[in-house]
Amino acid sequence: MRILMLGGNGFVGRAIVDDALAQGYEVTSFSRGKSGSPLPPGVTQLIGDRETGDYSALRTGEWDAVVDTSGFRTRDVDQAMDVLGDRVGRYVFISSHAVYVRDLPAGTDETAPRREPLRDADVLTNDTYGRCKVACEDDVVERYGDRATLVRPGRVTGPGDSSGTALYWIRRGARGGRVALPTKPEAPLQLVDSRDVAGLITRLVTDNRAGAYNAIGPDSTIAELIRTAAELSGSTVDIVPVPFDAVPRRFPLMDPEAEWGERRRNPAKARAAGMPVTPLRTTVADVLQWDHDRGTPPLTIGLTPEAEATLLTQHNLPG
Numbered sequence: 001m002r003i004l005m006l007g008g009n010g011f012v013g014r015a016i017v018d019d020a021l022a023q024g025y026e027v028t029s030f031s032r033g034k035s036g037s038p039l040p041p042g043v044t045q046l047i048g049d050r051e052t053g054d055y056s057a058l059r060t061g062e063w064d065a066v067v068d069t070s071g072f073r074t075r076d077v078d079q080a081m082d083v084l085g086d087r088v089g090r091y092v093f094i095s096s097h098a099v100y101v102r103d104l105p106a107g108t109d110e111t112a113p114r115r116e117p118l119r120d121a122d123v124l125t126n127d128t129y130g131r132c133k134v135a136c137e138d139d140v141v142e143r144y145g146d147r148a149t150l151v152r153p154g155r156v157t158g159p160g161d162s163s164g165t166a167l168y169w170i171r172r173g174a175r176g177g178r179v180a181l182p183t184k185p186e187a188p189l190q191l192v193d194s195r196d197v198a199g200l201i202t203r204l205v206t207d208n209r210a211g212a213y214n215a216i217g218p219d220s221t222i223a224e225l226i227r228t229a230a231e232l233s234g235s236t237v238d239i240v241p242v243p244f245d246a247v248p249r250r251f252p253l254m255d256p257e258a259e260w261g262e263r264r265r266n267p268a269k270a271r272a273a274g275m276p277v278t279p280l281r282t283t284v285a286d287v288l289q290w291d292h293d294r295g296t297p298p299l300t301i302g303l304t305p306e307a308e309a310t311l312l313t314q315h316n317l318p319g
């Protein structure tokens with residue numbers, strides 16, 4: 001099986017590359033060559049830039065499937081599809097759970113209503129990102145039909161996740177002590193391990209499956225994430241709820257309660273297609289190890305220990 005990765009060196013892309021190599025696939029990666037760590041031996045690296053429309057490195061070659069991890073606006077997918085045409089058997093577009101309308105109840109599946117498509121946006125924000133992915137999905141399905149596959153990950157973490165979003169809480173649990181939590185401890189999560197997203201994608205490619213798949217992880221809660229990291233690190237934590245508005249907007253993994261249905265989606269279709277499910281404990285242990293190995297660089301999101309202590313004191317909660 002020959003697979004072309006658009007973005008094989010990114011966080012999720014690299015997990016897919018590793019899984020594809022383990023399946024014995026021949027792997028080619030196309031990107032600017034800026035992100036992540038060097039690709040493993042045996043992967044052919046092609047350099048180009050989707051922002052400037054430089055796809056010249058893709059003018060020749062044939063692949064059984066392309067996996068597009070770096071398409072965000074319709075011009076990205078349209079230009080890639082124009083260049084690749086029928087030289088790829090299947091187009092797997094990595095979309096997002098952000099395609100769905102907000103405020104859905106718990107338990108919805110891939111048939112849930114999507115947001116209004118948006119073909120382009122100067123800046124990808126919380127409001128435009130999901131809508132642009134909807135328009136990309138539509139273009140890919142229109143062009144490839146039964147040869148199109150849409151994968152919609154929820155919040156992804158795992159070794160290599162430098163976004164800091166899940167890592168903030170994993171590190172916070174590992175540090176122990178009184179943890180200021182700007183939500184209820186039972187706030188739901190479905191963090192998905194990047195290696196499980198990768199496992200789903202190679203399965204879908206191998207089995208030549210079309211359609212849309214929610215790639216989401218096991219049901220857990222924010223308190224379980226924090227306590228798991230504490231236990232694995234030999235720490236103890238005391239979780240102290242603080243007001244939601246006591247921390248900056250878009251605080252890591254915090255969403256208003258009205259949007260919690262987004263964290264209880266139905267994973268049945270992807271699981272039936274063979275998606276693996278790494279236990280949360282394994283994911284957290286592997287993220288801690290990866291973070292330790294890279295020297296735990298400072299995070300630019302979340303609260304510093306000093307700011308957290310001040311917050312706890314302000315709310316009459318000793319830090």
Ligand SMILES: NC(=O)c1ccc[n+]([C@@H]2O[C@H](COP(=O)([O-])OP(=O)(O)OC[C@H]3O[C@@H](n4cnc5c(N)ncnc54)[C@H](OP(=O)(O)O)[C@@H]3O)[C@@H](O)[C@H]2O)c1
Nearest residue numbers: 007009010011012031032033034035049050051069070156
């Ligand atoms: N991470 C999550 O929680 C999450 C959740 C849902 C959906 N997703 C989706 O999953 C996909 C991958 O996300 P990620 O977190 O793995 O992203 P990432 O780590 O930022 O990787 C982005 C990849 O795209 C390549 N790229 C960026 N700009 C490019 C350009 N102008 N031309 C060519 N290649 C370019 C990068 O390589 P170079 O820098 O070398 O060009 C890299 O390989 C995205 O489509 C994202 O929307 C992610």
